Amino acid sequence: MSSHSEAPAVPVEAYEPPYYMAVFTTLRTQDQSGYSETDARLEDLVKGIPGYLGTDHAQTPGGLGITVSYFRDADALTKWRADVEHRAAQQRGRAEWYQSYTLHVAKVERSSGFTRAQVPQGPTAD
Amino acid sequence: MSSHSEAPAVPVEAYEPPYYMAVFTTLRTQDQSGYSETDARLEDLVKGIPGYLGTDHAQTPGGLGITVSYFRDADALTKWRADVEHRAAQQRGRAEWYQSYTLHVAKVERSSGFTRAQVPQGPTAD
Numbered sequence: 001m002s003s004h005s006e007a008p009a010v011p012v013e014a015y016e017p018p019y020y021m022a023v024f025t026t027l028r029t030q031d032q033s034g035y036s037e038t039d040a041r042l043e044d045l046v047k048g049i050p051g052y053l054g055t056d057h058a059q060t061p062g063g064l065g066i067t068v069s070y071f072r073d074a075d076a077l078t079k080w081r082a083d084v085e086h087r088a089a090q091q092r093g094r095a096e097w098y099q100s101y102t103l104h105v106a107k108v109e110r111s112s113g114f115t116r117a118q119v120p121q122g123p124t125a126d
Numbered sequence: 127m128s129s130h131s132e133a134p135a136v137p138v139e140a141y142e143p144p145y146y147m148a149v150f151t152t153l154r155t156q157d158q159s160g161y162s163e164t165d166a167r168l169e170d171l172v173k174g175i176p177g178y179l180g181t182d183h184a185q186t187p188g189g190l191g192i193t194v195s196y197f198r199d200a201d202a203l204t205k206w207r208a209d210v211e212h213r214a215a216q217q218r219g220r221a222e223w224y225q226s227y228t229l230h231v232a233k234v235e236r237s238s239g240f241t242r243a244q245v246p247q248g249p250t251a252d
Contacts, residue, residue: 009153009186009189009190010153010190010226011151011152011153011190011226011227011228012151012228013228014228014229014230021149021230021232023147023149023182023194025137025138025182025184025194026137027135027136027137029242056149056151056190056192057186057190057192058151058184058185058186058189058190058191058192059184059186060135060183060184060185060186061187063135063184064135064136064137064182064183064184065184066182066183066184066192066194068149068151068192068194068230070230094240094242098240098242099241099242100136100137100239100240100241100242101137101239101240102137102138102139102140102237102238102239102240103140103236103237103238103239104140104147104194104196104234104236104237105234105235105236105237106147106232106233106234106235107232107233107235108230108231108232109231109232109233110229110230110231111228111229111230111231112228112229113226113227113228113229114220114224114226114227114228115225115226116155116220116224116225116226
């Protein structure tokens with residue numbers, strides 16, 4: 001899922017392990033009709049799953065797309081996997097939107113993060 | 127690490143679990159001087175790690191970058207983590223190239239893949 005907000009995307013933070021993540025790597029077809037509407041709908045749905053932590057998405061123009069979704073535990077991921085609209089979207093994805101994809105589901109054992117310190121700004125002149 | 131080949135990127139395949147992956151999500155700074163040379167050098171180095179399986183990379187222009195590297199086992203990932211040039215590059219990344227990043231290291235428990243069937247081509251006329 002891509003981010004639909006206008007704010008600049010920032011990486012999802014490092015949560016305290018263990019937690020789960022699903023890495024979905026895709027190469028798209030030429031025909032992307034209906035994709036963005038479905039993507040927005042799935043983004044709303046996944047936010048309703050208890051234990052959903054967030055999603056990172058990056059898309060190289062004309063190249064690989066990577067979506068990483070994070071979940072507190074395996075149960076949360078199982079609930080998302082069983083969602084009826086999610087399953088229908090997966091089926092449509094294989095029929096129309098994806099040339100190829102790989103899904104890797106994993107338990108996070110270690111995580112860390114970095115955020116650059118803000119450079120202090122001098123007072124602005126009036 | 128990005129792919130430096132001219133061939134269209136395809137997703138790294140689904141290996142037989144368990145295997146390991148490191149998900150590195152980044153937001154870059156304006157100053158990317160020296161980044162691409164270091165990236166190319168690291169790509170060569172990681173290929174020399176026994177048990178290295180491959181890397182997926184996607185970069186939204188002006189937005190999030192995601193790099194996922196796959197390893198056969200935790201030992202392979204530990205070797206890569208300990209590489210001296212890799213560690214120096216990480217330090218330079220924090221000093222110059224990254225506004226923020228998150229690293230998630232995980233054990234893959236389940237994986238699957240899909241590749242669209244080729245549409246048969248009729249014989250071309252001479």
